Amino acid sequence: KKKSPVDALKAWNKINPDEELFNLIIDAVRKQKLSDDWTKENGKFIPYPATWLNGQRWLDTDTDNKGSAYKWEELK
Numbered sequence: 001k002k003k004s005p006v007d008a009l010k011a012w013n014k015i016n017p018d019e020e021l022f023n024l025i026i027d028a029v030r031k032q033k034l035s036d037d038w039t040k041e042n043g044k045f046i047p048y049p050a051t052w053l054n055g056q057r058w059l060d061t062d063t064d065n066k067g068s069a070y071k072w073e074e075l076k
Contacts, residue, residue, distance in 0.1 A: 001043070007050035015053060028058035 017025060032038055037045045047057065 001046050001048055003048045004050050008048070008053065011050045011053035025053075025058045028060070032057070032060070 015021070015025075033046075047055075051057075
């Protein structure tokens with residue numbers, strides 16, 4: 001979502017990720033964007049970027065709310 005970009009930038013700068021954390025965050029976004037929450041109703045339930053960053057959502061487990069695994073094969 002393109003919402004509250006200033007807040008997202010503040011959250012990003014607060015995290016100040018090194019290369020390893022940057023890659024972890026990007027990988028998490030790639031995986032989570034395939035989840036039911038991020039795809040249903042045209043992305044209605046995608047979290048705001050600042051909220052996602054402040055909540056350290058890249059640490060979420062690798063399943064969506066229905067318990068099914070992400071579609072890992074789509075990442076390749």
